[in-house]
Amino acid sequence: MIGVPERSWTVTIDGVDIAVTAKRVRHLRLVVHPDGRVRASVPLRTSRRTADEFLRGRIAWVRAQQTRLRASGVTPKPLVDGGTVRLWGDDVPLRVVRGHGGGRLTADAFTVAVADPADAAAVGAAVAALYRREIKAVLDDIVAKWSAKVGCAPRRVTLRTMRTRWGSCTPATGAIRLNPELAARHPRCLNYVVLHEMVHLIQPGHGPAFQSAMGALLPGWRDIRSELNGRAS
Numbered sequence: 001m002i003g004v005p006e007r008s009w010t011v012t013i014d015g016v017d018i019a020v021t022a023k024r025v026r027h028l029r030l031v032v033h034p035d036g037r038v039r040a041s042v043p044l045r046t047s048r049r050t051a052d053e054f055l056r057g058r059i060a061w062v063r064a065q066q067t068r069l070r071a072s073g074v075t076p077k078p079l080v081d082g083g084t085v086r087l088w089g090d091d092v093p094l095r096v097v098r099g100h101g102g103g104r105l106t107a108d109a110f111t112v113a114v115a116d117p118a119d120a121a122a123v124g125a126a127v128a129a130l131y132r133r134e135i136k137a138v139l140d141d142i143v144a145k146w147s148a149k150v151g152c153a154p155r156r157v158t159l160r161t162m163r164t165r166w167g168s169c170t171p172a173t174g175a176i177r178l179n180p181e182l183a184a185r186h187p188r189c190l191n192y193v194v195l196h197e198m199v200h201l202i203q204p205g206h207g208p209a210f211q212s213a214m215g216a217l218l219p220g221w222r223d224i225r226s227e228l229n230g231r232a233s
Contacts, residue, residue: 011052013059016066020051028054031164031229032065039164079123085110087134089186094123102126131183132159135190139178142194149217150198166228167193169200176201185228192224 008021018030018038028051029041042051079085081096092110099113103126110130114122139157147153155174161181162168166189168177176197182190195218203210214221 009048011055013052013056014063016059016062018055018062020048020055022046022051030055030058030062032062033164036066038062038066079120079127081117085127085130086184087130088183096123103130105130128161128180131180134183135159135178135180138187138190139194142191143198146195146198146217150195150202150213152198152201154198154201167197169197171201171204174201188224189228192218192221192228195221196225 008019011018011020016038018040020040020042022042022044025041025043027043028046031039031041033039040051040055042054079094079096081094083094084091085094086092087105087110092105093108095109095111096117097111097113098115098117100115101113103110103112105111110127112123112126114126116122136159143154143157153174154169154176157176157178159180160168160177162177162179166179166182169175176194178190178193178197182193196214199210199213199217203213218224
């Protein structure tokens with residue numbers, strides 16, 4: 001039998017653009033990303049009218065989340081000399097100089113040496129490399145801590161840039177993938193995502209058993225999830 005195809009559209013409500021995708025999910029979901037973008041996922045057979053009515057009822061929440069993100073400094077800032085880089089929830093002064101060697105983190109700044117200081121892509125690559133180094137420096141300890149508590153360990157943990165996810169897991173292979181941009185957030189967020197994906201090794205879904213395991217291991221995990229995703233229930 002041929003399934004219902006995915007479809008996408010954009011709706012503007014009170015001046016807020018929302019990208020909507022009808023896909024294989026059970027419930028309507030709404031996410032405000034750190035850069036202020038708003039995305040919604042709806043079950044495949046949901047009509048556009050039903051989806052749009054749901055979103056109109058959540059628009060006040062969306063605006064509140066966008067305001068909170070701007071106030072918290074989470075919204076990405078231009079990576080230019082004299083600006084800042086977000087690292088583990090704090091703003092680190094950014095210095096961009098002409099030269100070679102990439103980025104170097106010191107106690108008072110993150111200095112990037114590139115051939116052209118105006119090359120935003122090169123500066124961004126240096127920041128991305130910083131995030132990967134920072135996560136790798138703490139990841140083994142976090143995985144070891146949760147492995148002892150969960151009762152199993154991932155066979156492989158890799159870092160992968162993902163546009164819409166902080167982490168993912170393939171229980172069949174024991175592989176976990178983490179978004180390196182977690183290094184921009186408070187350390188509790190990386191701690192939560194690692195645990196979330198490791199619990200998926202024994203509980204593939206997000207049902208009661210998964211939620212019970214998360215609650216036993218990390219009370220308050222829902223608050224961290226909301227902090228990380230800006231998600232409406």
